[in-house]
Amino acid sequence: MTPTVFFTCGVAVFLLLFVLWIVSVKIRDASIIDPFWGFGFVVVAWISYFRFGGANFGSGLVTLLVTIWGLRLSGYLLWRNLGHEEDRRYAAMREKRGNSFWWKSLFIVFLLQALLLVVISVPIQVAATSTKTGIGWLGIVGCVVFAVGLFFETVGDWQLARFKSEPANSGKILDTGLWGLTRHPNYFGDFCVWWGLYLIAAAAGGWWTIFSPLLMSFLLMRVSGVKLLESDIAERRPEYREYIRSTNAFFPGWKRTAADRSTPQEW
Numbered sequence: 001m002t003p004t005v006f007f008t009c010g011v012a013v014f015l016l017l018f019v020l021w022i023v024s025v026k027i028r029d030a031s032i033i034d035p036f037w038g039f040g041f042v043v044v045a046w047i048s049y050f051r052f053g054g055a056n057f058g059s060g061l062v063t064l065l066v067t068i069w070g071l072r073l074s075g076y077l078l079w080r081n082l083g084h085e086e087d088r089r090y091a092a093m094r095e096k097r098g099n100s101f102w103w104k105s106l107f108i109v110f111l112l113q114a115l116l117l118v119v120i121s122v123p124i125q126v127a128a129t130s131t132k133t134g135i136g137w138l139g140i141v142g143c144v145v146f147a148v149g150l151f152f153e154t155v156g157d158w159q160l161a162r163f164k165s166e167p168a169n170s171g172k173i174l175d176t177g178l179w180g181l182t183r184h185p186n187y188f189g190d191f192c193v194w195w196g197l198y199l200i201a202a203a204a205g206g207w208w209t210i211f212s213p214l215l216m217s218f219l220l221m222r223v224s225g226v227k228l229l230e231s232d233i234a235e236r237r238p239e240y241r242e243y244i245r246s247t248n249a250f251f252p253g254w255k256r257t258a259a260d261r262s263t264p265q266e267w
Contacts, residue, residue: 001048001052001122001125001126001129001206002052002129004052005048005051005052005125005129006118006122006125008047008051008052009043009044009047009048009118009121009125010114010118012043012044012047013040013043013044013114013117013118014111014114014118016036016040016043017033017036017040017110017111017113017114018106018110018111020032020033020036020110021105021106021109021110021111024105024110025102025105028086028094029085029086029090030086030087030090030093030094030101030105030109030110031081031086031087031089031090032081033109033110033113034077034081034087035074035075035077035078035081036074037073037074037077037113037117038069038070038071038072038073038074038077039070039071039074040070040114040117040121041066041069041070041117041121041124042066042067042070042071042074044066044117044118044121044124044125045062045063045066045067045070045121045124045128046063046067048063048124048125048128048129049063049128049129052128052129053128053129056130056131056132056133057133057134057135058127058130058132058133058134058135058139058200058203058204059127059128059129059130061135061143061200062124062127062128062197062200062201063128065143065146065197065200066124066128066197068150069146069150069153069193072150072153072154073153076157080161089228090105090109093105093108093109116215116219119211119212119215120194120212120215120216121212122201122206122209122211122212123194123197123198123200123201123202123206123209123212123213124197124201126201126204126205126206126209127197127200127201127204127206130204130205130206132203132204132205135200135203135204136203138199138200138202138203139199139200139203139204141199142195142196142197142198142199142200142201142202142203143196143200144196145192145195145196145199146192146193146196146197146200147196148189148192148196149188149189149190149191149192149193149194149195149196150189150193151189152178152185152186152188152189152192152252153185153186153189153190153193154189155177155178155185156177156178156179156185156186156189157186159174159176159177159178159179160174160179171237172239173237173239173240173243175243175246175247175255178252179247180247180255181247181248181252181253181254182247182248182249182250182251182252182253183226183230183243183244183247183248183249183250184225184226184229184249184250185252187220187221187225187226187250188250188251188252190216190220191213191216191217191220191221191250194212194213194216194217195213195217197213198210198212198213220250221250226249226250230244230249
């Protein structure tokens, strides 16, 4: 991969998110950025592959994997958010910053996520532009890890959507299926997806891109993932406290027995 690849992908993502910001100002809904997250990586993958790609099995494979993952994620989030008001996270930011939020959101929401997207996508850029003909055993392991992640994300989202579709479950906590193994199967799935993509990139010589899955893991576990979502959920839904005591927050594991629930399951 050359700096030209990074620059080209960066310009494309920043322009797309700038246009998306204009739309968000028009409709007063900054949460429209969420469905773009997965699609943004698809854009990076195809630009890297078509403009700079090696046109071989490895580069084509990673482009296909990212496309499947990214379009599924964006499609799901678009379907989930359709017809709903602005996400409460962005609504709180809008209320806090008042009339200045419309232009501040360009920097603290859209351009910040554009920067994160381009940086995190470096393993994709490396793998999609690789001239190596195969992926080797390390790339195969990466595909397996990626598949595990895609399974947890897809099945977890499906189980939650099905659970919420039942009126009788209104206000209840889903603690069965994958949600009985981890409180956030979708975040754990995303974790696996990025470590899988990193291993594929490492097989193509991009071992140095390890900063990407490390950054993504940090965001999922400590910033915009588990920590942010659970910052006040126990106050809004007291029954969630028992769920915290019995079920791992991130890495899958069996439920704790009543005798072992004196402390919350952190990870």
